[in-house]
Amino acid sequence: MSEHIRLTATEIGSLWSSYMTESASIPMLKYFLAKVEDSEIKSIIKLTLTTSQNHLMELETIFKREDFPIPIGFSLEDVNLNAPRLFSDTYFLYFIRSLSKAGIASNGAAISAAAREDIRKLYNKYLTDAVAIEDATKQLLLNKGIFVRPPHLPTPKEPELIKNENFLKGWLGERRPLTAEEITHIYMNYTNNIHGKSLLLGFAQTSQIEKVRKHFLRGVELSKSILSALQTLLEESNLPAPMTWDAEVTDVTVPVFSDKLMMFQTNTITAISLANIGGSIALSFRRDIAAKYSKQLANVGLYAEDGAELMIHNGWLELPPISANRKNLIK
Structure with a gap:
């Protein structure tokens, strides 16, 4: 069975990095939850916090099963929940979206690097979780009218090829x-x-x-x-x-x-x-x-x-x- 196969260096590296990231996120998310006023943003923070806590417990279980020392990471000692508000509710939302985007990238990379079936399934789940949080956060930003949309481009009439190397230039003269x-x-x-x-x-x-x-x-x-x-x-x-x-x-x-x-x-x-x-x-x-x-x-x-x-x-x-x-x- 895959559970009896030793973890590879890439699998250990992914698990260790995931633990550190989730461990560092939880104190910040708990602070956000203690300060947030907007009920919709509060729901997103709760979802993200619960997800991170579940991930951390799953990662600890794997480390124990593999006889691998659990990283020190971070705890509630690293946050003062009674401190005044440092960031706005809107920034909480932006922070969580940045966190989930990073999760999509790192969990996707972990899937492709993993060989063991249980680790692949774990990161497939983590990727799904990150996509869900990113999507929920983006939708709320759109609903509130504060999502930053990239600009639109004119639609070309037909495909065409690059005709000369001026396409690559940009130092002198007119830039494309x-x-x-x-x-x-x-x-x-x-x-x-x-x-x-x-x-x-x-x-x-x-x-x-x-x-x-x-x-x-x-x-x-x-x-x-x-x-x-x-x-x-x-x-x-x-x-x-x-x-x-x-x-x-x-x-x-x-x-x-x-x-x-x-x-x-x-x-x-x-x-x-x-x-x-x-x-x-x-x-x-x-x-x-x-x-x-x-x-x-x-x-x-x-x-x-x-x-x-x-x-x-x-x-x-x-x-x-x-x-x-x-x-x-x-x-």
């Missing part, structure tokens, strides 16, 4: 309009940075450690520079840029989340940003766009590295499953 795929990725990176910038603003206001607070502020400035570059690309093609969410962050300075939890969430969205930018480079034909993304990739990569070092310095970075060190074993 953006393709649908390029717009898709610009909007994706733009909205993700709006989300990240607002999250980091809230974190910076409530962090109790100076170096950590400076790291969050550095992330805010990095997001601003990325947003500026992407907005320029949209404006050159006479396309609107999505609205920002800074108004969804209150002026609260009372500690809400532990610095450890805030740093984990920051490192998570930074990793997502790196993956998104890498995919955007591959699907952007204009050379100037690819160059902008390459610069962003380098800057975000350095930010990610500094974030990991900060976590290590404070004793917050949990060691993921790693392969055996054969050199040390031989010695």
Whole structure:
């Protein structure tokens, strides 16, 4: 039976990452639930929280069955449920949609990487859960009239081929309009940075450690520079840029989340940003766009590295499953 087959490295890696993500989400979702006022948004938060709690229990069961140590993760010690409201109800909804979108990507990747039948079934269920939450969140955003729709494009009269390599140019002279795929990725990176910038603003206001607070502020400035570059690309093609969410962050300075939890969430969205930018480079034909993304990739990569070092310095970075060190074993 598949349950008696040892877990592969990719399966262990997926399970460990899932546990850490769900563990870090639960304290934040419980805080959202304690502060939310809108009844419809409250229902979405309850659904997401229950789903994460169920996932965490399932993952713990697998770890115990496999005699694999359960990760430390996070707990209610990482949140102050009595702290004042840091984010608006609308931001709670945006956060959950970003969480579910990340879940769709990570659970889909876990399915394709898994060999054992029980793990494939587990991640198939998790993918279904993430899709359901993303769809419910999106529908509520649409119902409230606050969903950010990408722009429309004119319908071509007929298919046609690219006639010369000017299609790839973008440094000098007249630049061609953006393709649908390029717009898709610009909007994706733009909205993700709006989300990240607002999250980091809230974190910076409530962090109790100076170096950590400076790291969050550095992330805010990095997001601003990325947003500026992407907005320029949209404006050159006479396309609107999505609205920002800074108004969804209150002026609260009372500690809400532990610095450890805030740093984990920051490192998570930074990793997502790196993956998104890498995919955007591959699907952007204009050379100037690819160059902008390459610069962003380098800057975000350095930010990610500094974030990991900060976590290590404070004793917050949990060691993921790693392969055996054969050199040390031989010695």
